[in-house]
Amino acid sequence: MTTVSVDDAADQERKAPGRPRDARADAAIIEAVLDLLAAGQSADALSIEAVAARAGVGKATIYRRWPNKEALLIDAVATMKGPLPMPAGESVRDDLVMLVAAMRNKRMEEYGKVTACLLPELLKRPEMYRIYRSVMEPRRDIMRQVLRRGVENGELRADLDIELTLLMLAGPTITQNMLRWNPNVPDEGYAEALVDAVLRGAAA
Amino acid sequence: MTTVSVDDAADQERKAPGRPRDARADAAIIEAVLDLLAAGQSADALSIEAVAARAGVGKATIYRRWPNKEALLIDAVATMKGPLPMPAGESVRDDLVMLVAAMRNKRMEEYGKVTACLLPELLKRPEMYRIYRSVMEPRRDIMRQVLRRGVENGELRADLDIELTLLMLAGPTITQNMLRWNPNVPDEGYAEALVDAVLRGAAA
Structure with missing residues (x-):
């Protein structure tokens, strides 16, 4: 499964000291959040499952980067601000x-x-x-x-x-x-x- | 059931020509919508069932007055504007x-x-x-x-x-x-x- 291998790759990057975390996975996750919100999905209804599915990563990859949905939403807003x-x-x-x-x-x-x-x-x-x-x-x-x-x-x-x-x-x-x-x-x-x-x- | 009797009363009022529609039921319905929205309920998630339950009227009473949820929401906004x-x-x-x-x-x-x-x-x-x-x-x-x-x-x-x-x-x-x-x-x-x-x- 692609999902699992992306997870694993991210894991390995985190464990290797000084290596940057997988920027592509980060960007895909943030973009998935923004796409879902821009399509009219309420923040309330937005689920980590839906974000993971759209970004093509596992839920665990998201939770390793953001402690909860709120933190992820805020990061998405900050990213959009540029x-x-x-x-x-x-x-x-x-x-x-x-x-x-x-x-x-x-x-x-x-x-x-x-x-x-x-x-x-x-x-x-x-x-x-x-x-x-x-x-x-x-x-x-x-x-x-x-x-x-x-x-x-x-x-x-x-x-x-x-x-x-x-x-x-x-x-x-x-x-x-x-x-x-x-x-x-x-x-x-x-x-x-x-x-x-x-x-x-x-x-x- | 109270719900049914309010419905019936409203029905009778509509059928009697020149009689005003039940202003109390209208006000209770609008207030129920505004309460639910102010409590953070999204318009998407707001259901006619929930409005009816909170206003203490039957769904039929709401549908006789407003053709759909959108019309009801707009009326609620207009009412709030004063x-x-x-x-x-x-x-x-x-x-x-x-x-x-x-x-x-x-x-x-x-x-x-x-x-x-x-x-x-x-x-x-x-x-x-x-x-x-x-x-x-x-x-x-x-x-x-x-x-x-x-x-x-x-x-x-x-x-x-x-x-x-x-x-x-x-x-x-x-x-x-x-x-x-x-x-x-x-x-x-x-x-x-x-x-x-x-x-x-x-x-x-």
Whole structure:
């Protein structure tokens, strides 16, 4: 059986000191989770059996890597988020546009759907919500730092409410990703439009 | 059986022309749906049997009022939203604060949790998403009209992007309701803070 031999290979890798764990099996497992969630499977209903079957590995391979389903789900979310974006550090406006654009693209829309499928689970289980936040926090910290830099170098108002501004940049973006809340807001040029509107203000 | 007698009573009411349908049974059914969703039951897993049992009515009573589970879920969401808010029509800023505050309160936080539980279902089923939007659209139209009035009377910029501004007021609010996305943004004075930040702009 393929399943058993993949298991065995993974076992041998773990036992050999300094050898990396089987990255292909890891990727297949994570991808299986994301596929199942994106297909509308609720996190609640998602089973390790189904993940194992789809990834073509044994359940034992999954349990050797992740202690439980929650840990696996969180890793899948973190993987989908991709690497942390790095601001160029010149114009605060341009850095914010880059960070918002990194939140709003096809991959993130897919991610929004997956997160939507995770929500019932996240809201039911405080410990899972905490892990989820620990994946998100480094990302929002990057945006927080750009905003602080803007206040310090005078690009932004001295009395700016950093936390509220963070929410004003992320909230519309998350809502579009998850719900396509306002289909009348075009995707083309979204990040520039949002950042400039937040900077400029709506008052006459 | 109580169940049968409630069914019969409802039957008789429907048959008597001009008699209102049993509002108490309707309310009990809707409340049962919302209770089950708020308890973390996914819309997928929610059964008419469970709703009937919790509401203390027969399944037939539910099916006489709603053709299917989707219609019942949508009605439950609409009921939770409550009556449409009416702007006073004097200051655009004050009307926006009222509309945002109406989206962000304990009841709406509960509603956010319920919507989160409905999301996987909404995203899987275009016809359900369309009905959901038909519940939401009249509400966002009210805010749209306030923004248009502001542009016309000079309170807001002449070149204001109405659709984007709508998203900037609703997106952060929905994100807080559903995810408590930024716990560092206080609930106290939230609506005023958001509206004023949107109006004033972040640029120095």
